[in-house]
Amino acid sequence: MSDALPVQAPSHDSPSGSAKHATAPLPAVLTIAGSDCSGGAGIQADLKTMLTCGVYGMSAITSITAQNTQGVSAVEDVSPSILAAQLDAVYTDIPPAATKIGMVSNARLIEVIGDALRTYQAANVVLDPVMVSSSGTRLLDENAESALTGLFGLCRLITPNIPEAEVLCGLAAGSIDTPDAMADAARRMAVRYGCAVLVKGGHSVQGASDVVAEPDGDVTWFRGEHIDNPNTHGTGCTLSSAIASALARGETLTSAIRDGKAYLTGAIGAGLDLGHGSGPMDHAWRWRVDGVRRA
Numbered sequence: 489m490s491d492a493l494p495v496q497a498p499s500h501d502s503p504s505g506s507a508k509h510a511t512a513p514l515p516a517v518l519t520i521a522g523s524d525c526s527g528g529a530g531i532q533a534d535l536k537t538m539l540t541c542g543v544y545g546m547s548a549i550t551s552i553t554a555q556n557t558q559g560v561s562a563v564e565d566v567s568p569s570i571l572a573a574q575l576d577a578v579y580t581d582i583p584p585a586a587t588k589i590g591m592v593s594n595a596r597l598i599e600v601i602g603d604a605l606r607t608y609q610a611a612n613v614v615l616d617p618v619m620v621s622s623s624g625t626r627l628l629d630e631n632a633e634s635a636l637t638g639l640f641g642l643c644r645l646i647t648p649n650i651p652e653a654e655v656l657c658g659l660a661a662g663s664i665d666t667p668d669a670m671a672d673a674a675r676r677m678a679v680r681y682g683c684a685v686l687v688k689g690g691h692s693v694q695g696a697s698d699v700v701a702e703p704d705g706d707v708t709w710f711r712g713e714h715i716d717n718p719n720t721h722g723t724g725c726t727l728s729s730a731i732a733s734a735l736a737r738g739e740t741l742t743s744a745i746r747d748g749k750a751y752l753t754g755a756i757g758a759g760l761d762l763g764h765g766s767g768p769m770d771h772a773w774r775w776r777v778d779g780v781r782r783a
Contacts, residue, residue, distance in 0.1 A: 515736040516544040516582050519729060520575070520601055521590030521618075522551035522563070528768025529555075529722030534588060534729040536771035541733035541751060546582065548574035550592045557721055557763030565593055572600045579608040585736035586612035588729050589643075593628055595635035602635075605642045612735040613643040616728040617652050640681035645700075645741060647728050649688045653677070667699070671709075674701035684741060686731075690723065696753070700745060708742060712749055715756045719767035726769065727752045 517538050524530035531547040538545030550571060554562040578584065587610045592598050605613060617636060619628045628636065637656070640646055648656055650664050653673045657664075664673050670687050677685040678701040686700040696712030730751040734744035758770035770776065 514542075514544045515585040515738075516546060517586045517588065517729075517732050517736045518546045518548065518578055518584040519588045519590065519732075520548045520550060520592070521588070521725065522553050522593070523549050524553055524555055524722070526556040526721075526763070526768070528557065529725045530591060533722040533725040533768070533771065534590065537726050537729040537751070538733050540771055540774055541730050541737075541747075543585075543733045543736050544582075546578050546584065548578060550590075550597055553591075557719075557765035557767045559765070563593065565597060568596045568600045571597055572604070575600070575604040575608075579604060579610070583608065584610070586614065586732040588732040589613065589615040589639070590725055590728065591618040591628075592636065593632065595632040598632055598635040598639060602639050602642065605639070610642070611644075612732065613639075613645075614728050614732040614735065615639060615643045615646045616724050617646060617648050617656065618724065619652050619655060637681065640683050643681075643683045644735065645684045645686060645731065645745075646677070646681070647686045647688060647724065647731070648677075649690060649724065653687050667697075667709075671699050671701065671707050674699050675705065675707065677701070678703050678705075686745060688724070688727070690720075696749075698745070698749065700741070702741075710745055710749055712753060715753065717756050717759060719759075719761060719769065720756060721763075721766045721768045723752060723756070723769070726755060726771065 519531050519534035521534060522530045524532050531549060535545040535547060549566055551563055551565045553560055654661055654664055657673050657676055664670055670689060674685045674687045682703050684700055684702045686698055688698045696714045698710045701707045727748050730748035731744045734747045754773045755769035755771055758773035760770040761767055
């Protein structure tokens with residue numbers, strides 16, 4: 489499916505004789521997340537994804553991190569007041585058609601986000617419950633987990649991976665080890681939290697296949713191909729941002745997840761190789777064929 493947007497040609501017959509600027513419908517999407525200085529995850533990955541997926545990206549930064557392809561070396565949270573000011577600035581001027589939430593490391597910042605989502609009646613909220621980095625660094629204060637789950641009822645979709653789903657379901661590590669266990673965990677969370685839940689299978693159970701459960705009990709599998717590429721830094725950020733972008737463009741949840749997975753598959757499959765560890769993906773892979781954008 490193409491996400492190219494129609495553009496109105498400039499007019500040169502304005503009363504003043506000056507040319508009018510071209511205009512185009514462009515849905516806006518807000519990412520609320522941490523900053524990754526190496527560009528592979530966090531708001532940097534989110535904004536690259538949103539641009540490629542045909543929406544106007546905006547950001548509210550929750551934390552500044554020092555990280556690269558080999559791991560996270562430092563994290564410093566912004567103050568609750570500056571996060572609240574960022575959210576007010578965005579929601580009162582360019583209301584987003586969708587909001588993506590990523591890394592939020594403490595309960596006070598989570599409360600600020602919840603207040604903003606309620607005040608501005610945010611639509612199409614997609615939350616990636618970032619708890620631990622791919623290198624094993626804890627990114628969410630254990631005391632903040634209950635605050636984070638308090639946001640789930642405000643979401644259209646949450647996107648935990650298998651280790652995160654085990655934490656959220658109160659299961660021991662390694663408990664979700666079959667496709668049926670994945671689907672059961674998704675159902676349990678959808679009923680408990682009142683939102684759709686996409687459990688991602690990239691942590692071995694089903695390879696690149698994911699399952700979504702909705703509060704009404706419907707379950708849908710999304711099959712995906714495994715790509716032999718160790719450079720997968722920022723996959724969770726990228727997928728959730730691509731899904732939020734598709735929702736902002738007016739797609740159904742099922743279609744948005746399918747489009748998001750296709751975009752992520754292309755970004756991994758492009759084979760970008762940067763850094764000395766688990767490198768980033770090519771978020772602009774759609775522009776790499778003869779310099780022409782493709783769907």
